[in-house]
Amino acid sequence: MRGGSSMNTQSIDFCEHNVTENTSNIQKLTYTIPEVARILNISVAQTYSLVNRNIIPNIRLGKRILVSIKKLEEFVNK
Numbered sequence: 001m002r003g004g005s006s007m008n009t010q011s012i013d014f015c016e017h018n019v020t021e022n023t024s025n026i027q028k029l030t031y032t033i034p035e036v037a038r039i040l041n042i043s044v045a046q047t048y049s050l051v052n053r054n055i056i057p058n059i060r061l062g063k064r065i066l067v068s069i070k071k072l073e074e075f076v077n078k
Contacts, residue, residue: 029070030059030067031067032066033047033051036072051065057071057072057075
């Protein structure tokens with residue numbers, strides 16, 4: 001390496017998203033509940049209600065609840 005810092009990035013295709021080691025280039029795969037609420041133009045409370053009733057498909061990781069971008073698009077297009 002020369003004087004400056006350079007990060008070597010490697011691309012990995014994951015489904016249709018391009019994920020790299022450089023975090024500024026990572027494309028999101030999921031939304032949080034507040035993000036889903038803003039996208040659907042509904043309240044966070046109503047979004048949680050829809051998620052808890054499994055109307056909006058979701059992923060639970062411990063206490064975190066995430067919504068797949070792809071699944072949300074499918075839900076909206078039904």
